[in-house]
Amino acid sequence: MLFRNRFLLLLALAALLAFLSLSIQFFHLIPVPATKNGASSKSRKRILPDPATEPPVTDPIYEALLYCNIPSVAERNMEGHAPHHFKLISVHVLIRHGDRYPLYAIPKTKRPEIDCTLVANRKPYHPKLEAFISHMSKGSGASFESPLNSLPRHPNHPVCEMGELTQTGVVQHLQNGQLLRDIYIKKHKLLPNDWFADQLYLETTGKSRTLQSGLALLYGFLPDFDWKKIYFRHQPSALFCSGNCYCPLRNQYLEKEQRRQYLLRLQNSQLERTYEEMARIVDIPNKQLRAANPIDSLLCYFCHNISFPCTRSGCIDMGHFKVIKMHQIEDEKERREKKLYLGYSLLGAHPILNQTVSRMQRAAKGREDEIFTLYSAHDVTLSPVLSALGLSEARFPRFAARLIFELWQDREKPSEHSVRVLYNGVDVTFHTSFCQDHHRRSPKPMCPLENLVRFVKRDMFVALDGTSSSYYDACHREGI
């Protein structure tokens, strides 16, 4: 118990340091706090919450900084922590791509000037960046399922294309890979030196940013890997559901959820005024501005420390940014409460969880293939998985977010297998809905594999409607 408390204290300190160093770096972007309005300075002093397991604080700038995930900040990582008599059997990693250029431009403004070529002596640095570029040039199309073979293997445009991975994004995943290498390869010997192709299972959506993120993580994990042993599969669906995507009820939940979002937005008159003001500055109709999803662009300016755009009529500023970001936080809060998104998530996340559980079960039976799995994906992939697992307090997936499932064998009872779940390096095993109760009964720091299996094969549907016992039944039930 003492150890646990001390550990929590360390976590809190790490979070505090991370926040302080971020705030200092970005000081010029943060308006001098209005001291009359003591709220913001008070929130700084408060002990910071754990960003993986506690809901967003009402500080939109802090939330935005976490979202950027700027490299160089000391990271917490609890991956691979287990008592000595446990042996690591397999690891399953689901990532969001790293920092990217916006997907939309704000009409009539200058796009943020970011160079997407990789340059070793430009920030953010990574000691492996040059070697990574050189290794990528040696790859061949044979390592990729079509149409991945037609994508560039690292970002390369002097003026970033829409949605392109940036150097920051590459560095974030080189770091993720290196961190996982230190724990899983060096410490736990998950793969032997002469690992073989079938021991990896690699899958990515068809965007260059996900493929390149996957390659950067893999390079950090297995530096100078043999290209002949690599095969990236293409996943056409952002839900990673190929073969099992047809699920009418999931779509109904999504429509209701979108309606909820729309209604909440209408209630927020401050948000409405902010959009109107921005539309006036940019000189386009309000509707057109909204359609360009300006927060996506603004986050890019913010994360890259570039001033928000100006026109002759004025500038978009931190005030606008804060209002929109704050609305996102409120939206996430209502999303948790109304549970429509949970319904969508339980159905949407089933196929990828089912796939993962099947691999774990095979590994538990002693099969040695597919013991390291990497799915390179999007926020719209991770978000439903987090929600389905019951990690409702987890933040909206930041750039280069990582969700990891570890499978362990108890050497003292070799037939028993246990699972740990980690989100961005934080152990969230006992925050999941399938292991919350277990925690209270057991002194073991892990969750039995059977709990996860039971959840994915049955309980997640029961949680949905109380009666369905399979994915097919749940997807085809009469409307909600």
Ligand SMILES: *[C@@H]1O[C@H](CO)[C@@H](O)[C@H](O)[C@H]1NC(C)=O
């Ligand atoms: C952000 O930009 C300002 C000026 O534009 C600069 O002084 C500051 O050092 C920059 N911060 C970082 C972290 O690059």
Ligand SMILES: *[C@@H]1O[C@H](CO)[C@@H](O)[C@H](O)[C@H]1NC(C)=O
């Ligand atoms: C779940 O996994 C099993 C075993 O791999 C597979 O046969 C089944 O089709 C999967 N079901 C869904 C809905 O993904």
